[in-house]
Amino acid sequence: MTSVATLPARDPAARRPRPRSYLMCRPEHFEVTYAINPWMDTSDPVDRALALAQWDALRAAYEAHGHSVEVIEPVAGLPDMVFAANGGLVIGEKALSARFANPEREKEGPAYHEWMAGRGFAEVMAARETNEGEGDFAIAGDRILAGTGFRSARGAHEEVAEYFGMPVVSLDLVDPRFYHLDTALMVLDDTIAYYPAAFSGPSARLLAQMYPDAIIATDADAEVLGLNGVCDGYHVFLTDKATALAEQLRARGYEPIGIDLSELLKSGGSVKCCTLELHRVRTAAGSGTD
Template identity: 85%
Template structure:
């Protein structure tokens, strides 16, 4: 199931943004009323007005660069529904809604499933295995990278591989601060950026072999969820606090777009957490299906 082939590096001068379709959810009900990761502190009040303004700035940043943004209706009583990336996976004409690990978020799965079912997918399924969508599944040009250790079951990796017919590479997360793959790794264009210490030794070595030209994030940038970003092939939307990572991206020919999501960081989420992508089927991936 796992592919270990590498892709040739792309000429930085040839980088171009590709229009994407994203799903977001307004933080109308966002709050920190429970703690299910180390970032959450119920004693630290949320400024919802500021959270809404920060979320809106991200939406405007996407649309201003040519991307389509759909918005799902938020549900009262689901304060973390703003983190749309966790709602499922959408690739080509198939979608798989999430099955959340924590009871506090369990009803988000049906909410996102309902949105998917209303779209033009040829197949929409509910996950059998516990998984939290793009929180733990990163769609790369030649494979799907999949995290496990805190939220998504390893069995979900096989389920995703079978449902989408794509190769999946399993990675073990070991630091509770980086409880989802998208907090420790970001797919760029022809490579990735990641924080090796978030992974087991075996997984870190595997990533190093798959992506010898990867950008290695500093601990400081990882600790502000700088890797929780979104790349459109040229622009990289990420936390404005990840200054070293932004400099590395610029040196590789990307254009970093800093976004302040400090209020949402109180729940352990940033740019990518707020963004589910409806991925097109990529020829490079499909050709490696086994």
């Protein structure tokens, strides 16, 4: 399941944004009433009005840059449903809904499955193996990078590879602060940005081999979830607190778009966590997925 082929470098001057389709969930019921990761502190109150305003700003930024946003109805009692990336994985006309690791979030899986089933995809399946969607699965060209160690079982990597017919590269996460792959790695256009210390030694070395030109995040940027971002091929939507990472992205020909999601960070999520991409399969001269 592991491939070490490198992607061809792209001329930074040739970077162009491509319209994307995203699924989001408004944080109408957002709160921190339990702690299932090191970011969550039940004694630190949440300003829900501010969380809603910050989420609205993220959605507006996507739409202002030409992307379409669909919104799933939030469910009372599921405060982390705002983190739509965890709801599943959608590639072309196939969708796989998540099977959450923690009982506090397990009802989110059926909620996202119901949305997928009602949208008209050719095939929708509920995961058998524990996985938390794009939280631990990142589409990178013709392959999928997959995290394990905290929330998604290694068996889920095999399930995803079989279901979508794409090679999956397994990566071990070792730092509980970076409990999902999307907290420690961001797919860009022809490369990635990542934080090596979040991975086991073998996984970090594998990433270095696969992506020798990757952007390496600083400790400070990783610790504000700077890698929890979304790239459209040119624009990179990420927390406005990851200043060094923004400078690195700009030097590589990307345009960073800073977003303040400080309230949602109280539950361990940022831009990517709020965004499930509905990947379209490329056709004709293209290959892989957007």
